[in-house]
Amino acid sequence: MGSLGQHLAIDGAGVMPVPSIVEQVAAIARNELAPLACGIDAGTVYPADVLRRFGEVGAWSSHVPEDGAADLNCAIDAIGAIGEVCGASAFMAWCQNTLVWYVANSSNETLKERLLDDVASGRLLGGTGLSNPMKSFFGIEKLKLKGRKVEGGYVVRGALPWVSNLGPDHMFGTIFEREDAPGEIVMFVADCADPAVTLQPCQPFLAMDGTGTYGIQFRDLFVPDELILADPAGPFVKKIRAGFILLQAGMALGLIKDCIKIMQEVAAPLGHVNRYLPQQPVDFRALADELATETAILAADPYNTDETYWRKVVALRLRAGEASVAAAHAAMLHCGARGYLKGNRAERRLREAYFVAIVTPATKQLRKMLADG
Template sequence: MGSLAVSRLAVDDVLPSASIADQVAVIARKNLAPQAVAIDEGTVYPDELLRRLGDVGAWGSHQPENGAADLRCAIQSIAALGEVCGATAFMAWCQNTLVWYASNSDNPALVAKFAEKFASGQILGGTGLSNPMKSFFGIEKLKLKGRKVEGGYVVKGALPWVSNLGPDHYFGTIFEREDEPGSIVMFLADCSNPGITLQPCKPFLAMDGTGTYGVQFRDVFVPDELILAETARPFVKKIRAGFILLQAGMGLGLIKDCIQIMDEVDAPLGHVNRYLPQQPVQFRELHAEFEKETMALARDPYNADDSYWRRVVALRLRLGDASVAAAHAAMLHCGARGYLKSHRAQRRLREAYFVAIITPATKQLRKMLAGDEH
């Protein structure tokens, strides 16, 4: 996967007084839009763009202060990117989630060394919690194993897919202790470690430029300063609502652009599109409803009430379903013109399926709502 340098925006293009989400939206329109197809095809991994977004504060707004956190700005920023490119919205979620892990850790050495570097975009990275999140609900077994040694742990195993990675990136994930079965530890993996190998994946249906690799750990020494949580279960319970809520930005942005696509073809095709069962007005109402619920939940990501958690899961499930429905409707509204590879409607449809299957996927969310927790 290649890399494409992004020219710095002129000072006039992003006003310091503008909100972070507004600044992100400007960068999305001016700098991201021309790269969206290349990112989708996998010829570009937009690392310079991701660092530029860090410059305007896109990765730091949700860091906790005085025991509270607010995810609204982060979600709005992801949504602004998602209106233009689903792959970049996904990478934004990865980076924001990495910041969420580091800034919530009770390891002061880790927080001091990494939290601001992740939040500024100086260091990029992702989240390797797909396998652990599935393991918590009895879907998979943990794929990484570790044992305690002096000054840290030694970890081995392999993860099939971790995104927003490169040779100098980090990501958060979990291993089970071989010396204490049932005990799990969450840590930061350093991709520059010689014991870690990034293996390119087979081509995906969409979003190949997301820095997604299979990751092999061959007796990797993980020092104590990279331990996010010695006891991972309570830590995951603390950060899980934020992990899922940040994904809402992907769906909100995609649905908004699908509405725009339907509006764009209304003039030439509205006389026949009115016979289609799903109309943009319905998705506008849905989008407004989802946005209101997301913003309400995003104010309070540490809420420990079960009713709050169920609202988070239910919202995420509905967003996945609605993303697919909106992209499907956009394709039908476009007709043959949307079937052209040059039209973004088919890209949005492929990206929408990703919103529905990214962990926690639609089927896992339904399992969670059914109360079938491992």
């Protein structure tokens, strides 16, 4: 598995281990991302250069399918390594990996030829505009984008309230409903550089303002056939949906690991009183190990079409979001007043944890999905 193994290189001194993708990502996160974390949280920094550095060492390419099979474990572990340092950047890593997942799974060879190498290497950054469509599939919202067939492609109009990991030279995948064939959906890649696409800054969030998140307006955007991911998109969504959700586990696992570290760091000065708190680091280590083990099993088989498998993916995502909030809550209680200071890592982690619980698919949507069967 790419996340665990090490390759060997030979130099003058003999056989030397070459760090795995995840080890290289972790090193970049510690050395280059960590100093930016507070600025990303505050919205003064969008870490485009670091995201490209992650791409250079393979963070965005490990889950590209080979011979019809894919394994998401290395990608999830890399997101986790980023998330141990910065939850906002782990979210952007998920956005980038999800865009790669869309492009890599498309049967549109022209699109893959044009985009796959660039998005998988990080030369082209981007995200996913599937929050509204994912809600629409489960009866929570109606699709906000409409498209009509024209020669050589479609013309799309409408607006999306939040799409992340974007900039003026970025791209993202999303879905519209055909006006000329109600109920039929088409998935495509939108180019932010197109004059018909407007990026509108959002109101400040509770956290993670440096994630390149914008409201998007499409004013009769022409989408050429070479940017169509799937038409019709229904079967394609079923193919990529497990990967879409499983990749989010990296955000939760990285955050939980750092919350455990926070609790351990205050054990020396506060352990004499923290031992009375009901949740201890050992509890979250066991929970994190359990979630990681289940994630690894499911992530090795993302094309599984069995309904039982799908329910396991949804249930895992629900547990991961709830565990993130629980771990961050416990870290705050272990820190006490020092954690309540603005800028303290514990208070940032608490705000980031709520995001893991509400980003699509949110806790309430996941519970609805399980209840609806």
